[in-house]
Amino acid sequence: MSTGYLLLDKNSFNGYIECMENYKKEHARLHCANWDAGKCIGCDVRTQDNTLILYIDSKKADKECVIDEGCGYFDRVVVPGIV
Ligand code: SF4
Secondary structure: OOOOOOOOOHHHHHHHHHHHOOOHHHHHHHOOEEEOOOOOEEEEEEEEEOEEEEEEEEOOOOOOOOOOOOOOHHHHHHHHOOO
């Protein structure tokens, strides 16, 4: 039965964390679908009761990309697709 979680061994986890810490705006520009000329569209996804929900994060929408301070969307959604 699927838990909905991805389990990583310690080496993979440490590599994943290291990758997350090194991403900058240039990476957001190249890989993030929310990037819009330096601003963020703010689109995000989550699941609830086996339903995928697409929503706009008002804290990020139409504001400058915050990847330098850390971005949960980038870490959760974008990074697994580029490592
Ligand atoms: S703030 Fe996050 S989601 Fe928005 S453009 Fe930057 S990296 Fe992408």
